[in-house]
Amino acid sequence: MKNKYSIFSLIKNAFSYHENWEKAWKDPTPKKEYDAIIIGGGGHGLATAYYLAKKHNMKNIAVVEKGWIGGGNTGRNTTIIRSNYLWDASAGLYDHALKIWEGLSQELNYNVMFSQRGVMNLAHNLQDVRDLKRRTHANRLNGIDAVYINTEQVKKFCPIINTSPDIRYPVLGGTLQRRAGTARHDAVAWGYARGADEMGVDIIQNCEVKAIKRNGDSVEGIETTKGYIKTNKIGVVAAGHSSVIANMAGLKLPLESKPLQALVSEPVKPIIDTVVMSNAVHAYVSQSDKGELVIGAGTDDYVSYSQKGSHDIVEGTLNAILELYPIFSRMRMLRQWGGIVDICPDASPIISKTSIKGLYFNCGWGTGGFKATPGSGDLFAHTIANDEPHKLNAAFNINRFVSGDLVDEHGAAAVAH
């Protein structure tokens, strides 16, 4: 049993200058065999392991991670959480996640700094207005809080936005989801890792998967840089590298991996207390608790695993940001980075069994997976444990690309995810 984090443990450890905190997770050497192995130690993978142990009583499991946990897209995203998706299947999936977010810090005894500061999406032309109104109605029919607001209300909610009618893409209105917001991305990975470790899950870092061993139509183990590990259930949550892992098992996925960029500014005093996203001009911005503006840019259109994107993508985003927020014109950007996102043709994820027995994939989250982390882990754990999807992820099966029953969220979501 791990020591509970509380004000008392904080005071107690202050006496020893915070040098004797118990390790949040162990650094085990892999066993010879596990009941299940999760490939990928990001938020989704760690959450999957956590729920497998907690809800499905599978304790003899491992998470194998090529680098360090949370070092991939979990630590590279812009931390936005919302559930205002158009289609019923997506609304069910993302709102399931949002409901878990609301109690996650308590459940994990780890402060994930979940902040329901609201997410506002802007409309810049007549079609945007129609689309956003339609989505608001769809959200409300699905029990998701969403309101359509006019330009004056946008200005009132976020006063630094330039709502002048003479800018290139004037603000004609917007939508607001008040339950939406942000969380601290690293804390999510660390909290789930600590929780999973406490229940006996082995979290094995610096362990790259080199091959997947098959016995006919089922899996029997993985070859890694730390040796061969036997298992008959493998859950792959490898984000941008999903196709690479799939290739090891002789599978082909409907994915393309592309660089997605983000950047943060120098820290400043609180200036924007919500998240504002704009689909038409592709700019979204929020402010971290440290005071940095967190800005999300777009994806490049070519396949790349290089974790860096093109400069013109950043330039386009900053042009839009400056027009909407002239107050930021003299801000300096501190850091810029890229992450590799795996994009499905319908911009919806895959949480599914495959044609190979014991091989499961959770991928295709594209540019918007962070918000779904708890729900994705919960549903993927259910799928692995029962060898059947939960009703909330049944629509996100891999077979939809054969049947044609796609969940087309391209542009249907509030922003390009």
Added chain:
Amino acid sequence: MFIINCPFCGEREQSEFKAGGEAHIVRPKQPTELSDDQWAEYLFMRKNIKGVQLERWNHAHGCRKWFNMVRDTSNDEIKAVYKMGEKPPIE
């Protein structure tokens, strides 16, 4: 960002180009004969290689012509450029 050597215009910045995805995916000769699995393979399934990949590109803000490229997707290094209908210069 990288520089692309358009076979028609010469070296230009990548931002002038539009990526067209995996190359040499042949359009089905008899679409009416295709099964759902074959349609899925043609429309959606991609190799998405980490490493040397054959791709189509279009010089969208230039000559607007299509061509093929051999590129290493792990570091964005372009190995070769060749015209549509030509065989890839390396396997």
